[in-house]
Amino acid sequence: MPSRFERKLREHLHREAGAVRVLPHALTLRMRQGSESRRGFAIVPQLAMACGLLLFAGLLAYGAGASRAGGRAPAGRLPAPTAVTATLPPTASPPSSPTALEPGPFGCSDHAGGSFSASSQLVAVRAAHHPGYDRITFEFVGALPAYTVAAQSTAGFVRDARGQPVSLNGTAGLKLTFRGVDLSAAIREDQHPLLPVMLEVRNIGNFERVVSFGVGLASASCLRVLELSGPTRLVVDVQTPAAAG
Incomplete structure (x- = not known):
């Protein structure tokens, strides 16, 4: 039961x-x-x-x-494929390339700059002509040292520490002085680029890490000074007559 x-x-x-x-x-x-x-x-x-x-x-x-x-499909059958739309975030625009340094106007005054605490070595001195100006470039390893660029009405200079007079080609000149600098043995003592205005470049002093250069010019000209990096450079442009190109 x-x-x-x-x-x-x-x-x-x-x-x-x-x-x-x-x-x-x-x-x-x-x-x-x-x-x-x-x-x-x-x-x-x-x-x-x-x-x-x-x-x-x-x-x-x-x-x-x-x-x-x-809404699943019966067993044994695969569901129909479903289109998937993905919304991607907007792609960031690639960074623009750095703008090339735009040189300033020419002037007829002296220039000074750099750092007195810098310790560097001068490894190259180059001179070349460009449309409208002659350029001399001083290249350094290390920071840009303290410098002065002074124009003068003659191409005569005095060697530092010795007091010996030196005459360069030309009728006018520039004197460039760097402090806290070692001079590379590869630097030529005297160069004759024979450019439209820039005729001669000579090392006129190297004493107690004070290095000087004299530049003989065909005529007194206005100039501009640029401080560049990567590598460290001091650039001096000397304006040329229109006929020189």
Whole structure:
């Protein structure tokens, strides 16, 4: 004689089997049969089978509901590919190249600059002509030392420390003095570029790290001075006549 618990359990399983609409008819019938009492069989195997079928039915029902809610494709079929549109952040514009140094106007006054605390070596002295001016470049290893650029009305100079007079080619001149500088052995003592205005460049002093150069000019001319880096350079441009190009 089935107990009250058994009857309640069968009734519950019977209701659940009828409530699950998504199951095939054969599976529903099998669940109902498992919940019914059969003579000659113990109640435990029947109930175990019915519970297992009910659990399986619940899983199927959950899967079917999730498929409808999420719009998933049936088992065994892959969902149709969905186009994905990605919005990329705007690409930053590449940094613009540094603007070339724009030389200032020519002037007829003396110049001074650099640092008295700098310690550097003069490694090159170059002279060349450019449209509208002759240029002399002093290149250093280290910081730009303290310097002076002074124009004079003659091409005569005096050697530093010795007091010996020196005459350069030309009728006018420039004297450049650097302090706290070592002079490279590669520097030529005397150069004759023979440019439209710049005729001669000579080392006229190298004493106690004070280095001087005299520049012989064809005529008195205005000039401009540029301090450049990478490498460290002092550039002196001497204006040339229009006929020199």
